[in-house]
Amino acid sequence: MDLKTTYLGLELPHPFVVGASPIAARLDRVRLAEDAGAAAIVMNSLFEEQIIHHEEGLQKHVLSHEDSFAEATSYFPSADEFDLGPDEYLERIREIKQAVDIPVIASLNGTNLGTWTEYAKYMEEAGADALELNLYYQPRSAEESSEQVEGNFVEIVEKVRQSVKLPLAVKLSPFFSSLPNFIKRIEDKGANAAVIFNRFYQPDIDIENLEAVPSLKLSDSSELLLRLRWLAILSGRTQLDLAVTGGVHTAEDAIKAVMAGADCIQLVSTLLRHGLPQLTKLRNEMAQWMEEKEYDSLEQMKGSMSYQHAPNPEAIERANYLRILQSWDVEA
Template identity: 40%
Template sequence: MELSTRYLGLSLRNPLVASASPLSKTVDGVRLLADAGVGAVVLYSLFEEQLRAEAERDARLALAGSESFGESLSYFPQSAGADHGPHRYLTLLERAAADVDVPVIGSINGSSPGSWAGYARSMQDSGAAAIELNVYYLPGDPHVSGRDVEQRHLDIVAGVKNAVTVPVAVKLSPYFSATAEMARRLDLAGADGLVLFNRFLQPDIDPEALAVVPGTSLSRSDESRLPMTWIALLHGRLDASLAATTGVEGAKELIKYLLAGADVVMTASALLRHGPDYAAVMLDGMCRWMRHKGYTTIDDFRGLLAVPVDADETARERGDYVSALRRANGANVGPW
C-alpha cells in the first residue's frame, strides 16, 4: 500500500497531518505524533499578540539601556528573550525539526499585517519546512468592507512570501462572500496551499452567571461538510495545495476528504480526544478501506468525487441543494 503524497511541494509519507494544537508544545509531543505515523506536524500557533508584546518590551529595554550607557544602543539585554514565548517557540521548532523525520510546519496566528514576515523568516531559519498563516480575523467593525478584509489576507501573504523561501499555506475562514474567488486570488498571490477551514471559537452565554463563556469545544464530524464542499469545488482549479481540516474524527472523514480532492487532511480534535497514537488507528482504517476497494495508492481515489473541472459549479451545487431538500420532504428525486 502506497500512502505517500505531496503537500506544498513537500514529500509526505501519508496525507494525515497533525494540525496545530497543545500536543505539539513540546519536543516529546512532536515526537509522539511522528512516531504514531503522521505525515507532518504543524507546530502549535504563535500569536501575533505575542510578537507585538515582545517587540514592545524589547523597545522599552533598549530605551532604558540607552539612557544609562551610550554603548547600549548596540546591546540586546540578556533577559529580553530568554524566557519569552517567541524565543521558546523558535527553540522548540529548531529542536523538533532536528528530532523527527517528518516535516515540521511553523504556525503564526494573527489578523493584521505586521511582524509576520520577520518572524516567518526566523521560523524558516530555525528549521520549519513550511509556514502556515492562520489568519484569525472576525471583521466586526461595520465600517470595514469585504474587499478590505480580502486585501488584508493578500497583504499578509505578500509580506511573508517576500521574506521566506519555504512554502507558505494560508488557513482561511469560510465566511468570504465569494470563497472561490478569494481562493483564486490567494493562489495568484503566491500562496502554496490553502487550509480549509478555520473554526471561530464562538463564545456562549451563561444566563445564570450573566457571563460570556469562552468557546473551546473540539470539532465534530458533521462540521466536515462545509470544508468538504469547498475542497470538492476547488480541486483541480488551483495551483495551490488543498488541506482539509475540521470535523476529522476517524478514518471515515480522512477518506471522505481525500475523495473530495484534498491533498492532505489535518486533525487536532481526534488526536486530543484519543491521544497521538490514534493517528495509527486512522491510517490503518484507511488502508483497510483501500484494500477493500482495490486501491493501491492515494492518487487512485483522490478527487474521485470532486466537482469535475469542466462542470458548472453553481449549477452543480444548486442541484445538490434541491435534491437534498426533495429527499428530506420525501419527494422523488429528479435526474440532477
C-alpha cells in the same frame, strides 16, 4: 498500499498530519506523534498578542477549559507551556527539528504587516520546513468593507512570499463571499496551499451571571460536510495543494476528504479524544479499505469525487438544495 502524497513540496508517506494544536507544545508528545506515524506536524500558531505581550487574558480565553475533556487531559499542556513567547516559540521550532525527522510546519497569526514578514523570516531561520499563515481575523466595524479585509489578506500573502522562500499554506475560514476568487488571488501572490477550514472558538453566554464565557468544543464528523463541499469545488480548479482540517475522525472521513480532493489531512480533535495511536489506526484502516476496493494508490483515489469528476456534480451545487428540503416532511 501506496499512500504517498505531496503537500507544500514535501514528499509525505501518507496524508495524515498533526494539525495545529497543543501537542506541539511538548517534545515528548511530538516524539510520540512521530512514533505513531505522523507524516508531519503543524505547530500551534504564534499570535501577535504573544509577540507584543498584549492582553494577558488571551491564554485564559483560549485555554481556560483546557481540561474540560477528561479524555484530552493528558494531551493538553498547561497554559504556561502552550502560551510560548516569541523567543520560546522560535526555540521550540529548533528543538522539534532536532528531536524528530518529520517536517515541521510553523504557524503565524499577526495583525500588523510588519509582524507577519518579520516573524516569517525568524521562523525560516529557526529551521521550519514550511509556514502556515493563520488568517484569523473577524471584522467588527461597519466601516470595514469585505474588499478591505480580503485585500489585507492578499497583501499579507504577497509580502510574506517576498520575505521568505518557505512553502506557504494559508489557513482560511469559510466566510468569503467568493472563495474560489480569493483562492485564485492568493495563488497569484505565491501561496502554495490552502487549509480548509479554520475553526473559531465561539463564546457562550452565562444567563445567570450575565457574562460571556469561553466555550471550547472539539469537532465531530458532521463538520466535515462543509469542507467536503469546498474541497470538491476547488479540486482541479487551482494549483494550490489542499489540506482539510476539522471533522476528520474516522478512516471513512479521511477517505471522503481525499476523494473530494484533499492532499493532506490535518488531525487534532480525534487525537485529543483518542490519543496519538489514532494516527496509526486511521492510516491502517484507510489502507485496508483501499486494498479491499482495489485502489493502487492514494493518487488514484484523490479528487475522484470532486466537482470535475463526480457522477452527480449537481449534488455539490445549489440545484440539490430544494430537492433536499422537499424530501423532509413534518410529522402530524
